[in-house]
Amino acid sequence: MLCRHGIRDHDEAAAKLIEFARQALPPDPVRVPTLQRTLAAAVDLHRCLHRNALELRREAAQALAATPYALLTSIPGIGFVLAAGLAGELGPPDPHRTLDQTCGYAGIVPRTYQSGGPDKPAVQGKVGPRCNRILKDWTVQSAMKLLLYGPNEIKDR
Template sequence: MESQQTALPKLYIGIDIHKRSWKVHCSTDLFSGKSFSMPPDPEQLLNYVLKHFPGFEVSTAYEAGCCGYYAHRCFVSYGWESLVVNPADIHRKGKERHTKTDRIDAQLISRELRDGRLESIAIPEREREQLRSLFRRRNDLVKDFRRVKSYIKMQLLYFGIKVPEEFDNDHWSHKFRTWLDDMVFTYPTAKATLQSRMRFFRFVDQELRDVSTQLRRYCKVHYKKDYMLLRSIPGIGGIVACGILCELGDLRRFNSVKHLAGYVGLAPGVYQSGDNYRVMGMTPRAHRLIRSYFVEAAWQAIRADPVMQAYYRKHLGKDTKKIIIKVARKLLSRTLAVIKTETPYVIGVIE
């Protein structure tokens, strides 16, 4: 009796992606395979697979990084299974932790893919991915804005110029800006330095306002329902709501608050060995930008919502930083509940 092939042979491709080249390792369920370098072109990898592995069921994986999801979308369009994985999820044995090359990385990804130990990160749709780029541009501008303000204050301090008490705060009013413009130095070079920094300050200030307006307007139009639900929560303003929509995507994809808290990084790290048990503080694996936004929003929430304020006061006497993390976790739980139930939050209602 003739035997018939009832299942397609499987090909597992691990790729270490870089800007100028890819290191690729191909293996199957029967042999460990081979490694090679190639230009960063998904089309060339397709031609290689069609030539050397025709009729194989193909699975690919590569680490998330600066090259984005273009390669992933190409692989999916070829009918392949494609995973984009967090580098921390790739298991390394003891020796492998101390030896790192592109070839070894590709082999590890291929091995983990073949053994079924890899899970893909959430891949955003193109619209949300490009909206995310605008949100991150705003955060770049915030950093530039803080930096140029520090440079200006540094110059005043260096030359021994004391800022009037009415202007000595984080808010730079028009009067303070005029005071800086009218400042007189002994020599024109110092004045030219300050004028240059003030021009850059005004440019960044205007860019930050324009980008923030564009971001809020887009979210209001295209994600109006979720945006308004988030805005109903005390402490979550327009920019924080945009950040949640851009970086976390649709919160309905999270199964529980525990799942969401682990993703954001508002979950404790725990160490236990026998009778030795201790909490290690917040987990280092986090979405650091959104975590910082929730912590800042928590400070606003305890001022605007009596329920949050009571929760904060209940823990008074403990470390203030630990208390605000508890409030941020509660705010995160509230955010998920509002989105999943699609019910706006009502201030003062005890949960």
């Protein structure tokens, strides 16, 4: 194990660890049963949390599969967790919501102000204060995953 973790002179280091263990103070015999029960309870709790997390993931995957957002998982880099996060924040797909409205809601595009007619250039403002910051976070995470694992035509953009 020491060799796998890049420890030089692993045989010498192992000998030192064994010697330190021999010199260590033994635990108080009165406390040993309590410490053993505490350790067993911590292991049981860890196993229970792990089982519950797996069950929740399974249920969330089934719920995601029943929505159109399940298609997001077909994009390289977008996994179940990102797709479920995006689906949860976007809500039911609304056929009347445009791409610009969705981008504004997510807070990934700033507001554009234009007054004075078409002859004056548009002025870029700040991102709206009512944007969904959680959706923005999921969107940025998805973009980073696409940058790392997505197809080359998307990476180039």
